[in-house]
Amino acid sequence: MSVVGEHATFRSARPGDAVALAALERLVNPSPWTESQFNSACSAQAGASTERALLACADRQALGFVVYSLILDEACIHNIAVHPLRQGRGLGRSLLNAALAEAVRSGATRCHLEVRATNQAARGLYEGLGFRLDGVRKNYYPTATGREDALLMSMPLTELENQT
Ligand SMILES: CC(C)(COP(=O)(O)OP(=O)(O)OC[C@H]1O[C@@H](n2cnc3c(N)ncnc32)[C@H](O)[C@@H]1OP(=O)(O)O)[C@@H](O)C(=O)NCCC(=O)NCCS
Known part of the structure; x- marks a missing residue:
């Protein structure tokens, strides 16, 4: 199935989505999350987790996702x-x-x-949206x-508050 030309729609993840999210993750990440790591974000609608996941889909196929958590006024x-x-077509930013x-x-007031x-694409995405460096964990990730x-x-979400 082609995923290039489809128009994407966004929706919250549901419990059955963990398999598709793990499959997508394996395409882009050399150390991918497992299906069970996606489970809690996909159960959020049931109020079972502080984690949430948003999916971009076309024709029922997952084209992208973001997993985040909310604790009090702090998002992550x-x-x-x-x-x-x-x-490279704006989907990550959207x-x-x-x-x-x-x-x-x-x-949330801060994220x-x-x-x-070394992740130049992700850094470009985050910096372009207004995230700024708070600190460094030396030698944290295995390669x-x-x-x-x-x-x-992190970035303050105060400017976004006026737009939502
Ligand atoms: C990071 C990722 C989600 C970005 O999604 P995307 O849809 O390709 O990004 P967008 O097209 O929305 O681009 C948004 C910005 O990100 C940056 N960016 C995206 N791809 C880039 C690349 N290959 N090199 C440098 N910067 C890049 C640019 O600043 C871009 O803004 P611009 O188009 O105005 O220059 C995607 O590259 C990806 O899935 N990477 C693998 C998984 C990953 O690394 N996740 C991050 C974990 S922290």
């Missing part, structure tokens, strides 16, 4: 991915914007995340040849 991005055939808007509606120092730093970033 845990994972985001876009299908390789749909990357997904993240949609998750941040949803977080603001739920009362945090963590990213591999094929050793370890690399994790960058800790």
Whole structure:
């Protein structure tokens, strides 16, 4: 099935989505989350978790997702991915914007995340939206040849509050 030309719609993840999210994750991440790691975000609608997941779909196929959590007034991005055939066309930015808007509606005033120092695409996405560096966890992530730093970033959601 082609995923290039389809128009994507967004919806909250449901319990049955964990399999599709794990399959998409395996396409883009050398150390992918497992299906069970997606389960809690996909159960959020039942109120069973602080984690939530938003999906971009076309023709019932998952093209992208963002997993985030909400604790009191703090949001945290845990994972985001876009299908390789749909990357570079604005879907990642739209997904993240949609998750941040949803977080603001739920009362979040700040959002945090963590990213591999070598992940230029993700860093560009986050910096472009207004995330700024808070600190570095040295040698946090394993790589094929050793370890690399994790960058800790955050942004205030106060400006978004006026737009939602
Ligand atoms: C990171 C990711 C989600 C971005 O999704 P995307 O749909 O390709 O990104 P978008 O097209 O919305 O691009 C938004 C911004 O991200 C940055 N960006 C995207 N791809 C990039 C690349 N290959 N190199 C550098 N910057 C890039 C740019 O700043 C871009 O803004 P611009 O188009 O105005 O230049 C996607 O590349 C992906 O799934 N990567 C694999 C999984 C991953 O690394 N997740 C992050 C975990 S922290």
